[in-house]
Amino acid sequence: MNSFSRAEVGAAPAPYDPAFDPLVSRSPGHNMQYAPTYWVASAGEPPMDDGPIRGDVDADVVIIGSGFTGLATALFLAREHGIRATVLEANQVAWGCTSRNGGQGQNASGRLYRSQWITRWGLPTALRLDEEIRAGFDTFVQLTQEIDCEPQPGGHLYIAHRPKKLAFLRHEAEVMRKHFGYDTRILTGEEVRRHWCGDQEAAGAMHEPEGICVHPLKLAFGYMKMARALGARVHPASPVTGWESRNGVHYLRTPGGIVRARAVAVATGAYGLPGLSPWLKNRVFPVLSNSIVTRPLTDEELQATNFLTHQAITDTRTLRFYYRLLPDRRVQIGSRSAISGANAHRESHYRLLVNGLARKFPALKGIDIDHSWWGWVDVSHDMMPRVVQPDPMQSVYYALGYGGNGVSFSAHAGRRMAERVAGLRGPEIDLPIYDSALPFPRQGEWAAPWRRLGQSMLYRWYWLRDEIL
Numbered sequence: 047m048n049s050f051s052r053a054e055v056g057a058a059p060a061p062y063d064p065a066f067d068p069l070v071s072r073s074p075g076h077n078m079q080y081a082p083t084y085w086v087a088s089a090g091e092p093p094m095d096d097g098p099i100r101g102d103v104d105a106d107v108v109i110i111g112s113g114f115t116g117l118a119t120a121l122f123l124a125r126e127h128g129i130r131a132t133v134l135e136a137n138q139v140a141w142g143c144t145s146r147n148g149g150q151g152q153n154a155s156g157r158l159y160r161s162q163w164i165t166r167w168g169l170p171t172a173l174r175l176d177e178e179i180r181a182g183f184d185t186f187v188q189l190t191q192e193i194d195c196e197p198q199p200g201g202h203l204y205i206a207h208r209p210k211k212l213a214f215l216r217h218e219a220e221v222m223r224k225h226f227g228y229d230t231r232i233l234t235g236e237e238v239r240r241h242w243c244g245d246q247e248a249a250g251a252m253h254e255p256e257g258i259c260v261h262p263l264k265l266a267f268g269y270m271k272m273a274r275a276l277g278a279r280v281h282p283a284s285p286v287t288g289w290e291s292r293n294g295v296h297y298l299r300t301p302g303g304i305v306r307a308r309a310v311a312v313a314t315g316a317y318g319l320p321g322l323s324p325w326l327k328n329r330v331f332p333v334l335s336n337s338i339v340t341r342p343l344t345d346e347e348l349q350a351t352n353f354l355t356h357q358a359i360t361d362t363r364t365l366r367f368y369y370r371l372l373p374d375r376r377v378q379i380g381s382r383s384a385i386s387g388a389n390a391h392r393e394s395h396y397r398l399l400v401n402g403l404a405r406k407f408p409a410l411k412g413i414d415i416d417h418s419w420w421g422w423v424d425v426s427h428d429m430m431p432r433v434v435q436p437d438p439m440q441s442v443y444y445a446l447g448y449g450g451n452g453v454s455f456s457a458h459a460g461r462r463m464a465e466r467v468a469g470l471r472g473p474e475i476d477l478p479i480y481d482s483a484l485p486f487p488r489q490g491e492w493a494a495p496w497r498r499l500g501q502s503m504l505y506r507w508y509w510l511r512d513e514i515l
């Protein structure tokens with residue numbers, strides 16, 4: 047596949063840096079090749095783009111980052127507000143998480159369960175938040191119907207990887223049914239293995255009918271095509287390396303020239319370096335997740351694994367496995383990975399996935415793995431995303447902090463960010479994901495440099511709790 051912008055034909059992309067680490071790297075990259083993902087290998091030729099920025103340019107609205115969030119913002123700005131945005135991407139289109147995820151679109155965002163929403167904000171707010179997240183899921187569903195992105199609808203199977211996790215699932219299913227009106231149900235381990243998939247660890251499961259898996263890069267390319275058809279401009283190989291604001295005008299420095307903008311929407315996920323904008327410094331915690339894809343399963347392997355569903359599957363480990371059968375009979379499985387980019391290549395992280403797959407599906411022990419990659423997830427310090435204008439005096443907006451749950455909600459976050467840029471404030475504005483900036487670590491900003499130390503200790507504790515205790 048041609049991995050550089052067609053408008054940039056002739057300029058070879060820079061090699062992919064597997065050790066890229068947003069907390070350590072000095073640059074967001076410049077025209078770097080894609081990570082070696084299954085999605086990149088199977089998405090086909092990237093659509094036309096507008097090439098890198100060449101010379102100084104004036105733009106009404108600039109969006110930094112061309113993942114789901116940035117492209118959806120551009121799409122909704124054009125479609126619903128008639129604003130033609132300029133998207134600046136450091137590397138290739140959708141180079142970050144958007145070309146690396148598991149493609150599981152769920153009726154969720156952030157890392158908190160609905161029962162935790164009630165505990166944190168009370169039932170009335172939790173109900174309104176649910177309405178908003180559900181509207182977000184509808185936005186996503188609508189887009190998956192407009193774009194050829196290999197949708198796999200049907201829902202999400204949340205598997206108890208040990209019997210002791212069943213009580214938690216029963217409680218969550220009850221909350222979903224009783225308070226929020228979802229048709230969530232509990233399955234026994236036997237039912238899971240007989241009617242869904244032969245996961246040998248499954249002690250039972252919760253099934254929610256909302257959930258669609260997609261080919262994420264095809265979806266992103268679809269967002270981009272629709273946005274450009276409406277007048278948006280998308281410039282890959284155009285990293286923003288400096289940002290000054292004077293008299294209401296933003297001056298964004300890129301290697302090809304300065305882009306002057308009236309408003310800036312930041313959609314850099316976990317890939318924005320801390321120095322890019324003062325509004326985001328120490329407010330996003332980048333966490334690695336890795337993923338593998340097997341070769342297509344044979345008839346015998348399909349029978350032995352009893353994979354009868356293409357729906358999204360996750361399990362109850364704190365650092366959960368997420369997996370599914372892809373349309374071409376391959377299995378994708380992912381989980382959390384290394385603490386730092388420098389260690390991401392280590393065999394132990396790859397082994398975690400290969401061994402996890404074999405434990406769940408013994409017939410797949412030793413199966414060829416065709417694709418292996420990793421990427422940085424944008425985790426917020428209170429586990430919920432934000433779509434905000436952090437300073438009412440500045441025409442700057444951001445949408446991020448999905449915590450590994452951004453495939454679906456990023457579409458709606460882009461829609462809401464487009465509304466804010468267009469000056470609209472709906473009745474949802476006082477919800478916790480819209481009414482405040484991303485918080486610093488709970489202990490205070492001073493704790494930011496120590497987060498990885500804490501993360502490393504937490505990972506050990508999670509492993510102990512999930513596998514032994």
Ligand SMILES: Cc1cc2nc3c(=O)[nH]c(=O)nc-3n(C[C@H](O)[C@H](O)[C@H](O)COP(=O)(O)OP(=O)(O)OC[C@H]3O[C@@H](n4cnc5c(N)ncnc54)[C@H](O)[C@@H]3O)c2cc1C
Nearest residue numbers: 111113114115136142143144147148150286315421452453
């Ligand atoms: C391995 C993995 C598996 C995942 N699985 C799932 C899943 O199954 N379901 C789910 O819901 N979520 C999943 N996620 C999370 C999901 O992929 C993200 O929430 C979503 O893609 C975020 O999109 P985004 O547009 O906000 O950010 P990104 O897609 O990360 O895009 C940010 C972009 O900003 C660019 N950028 C950064 N700095 C600059 C700069 N200075 N100038 C210009 N451009 C810049 C980057 O190059 C990047 O392309 C997963 C993530 C990973 C890594």
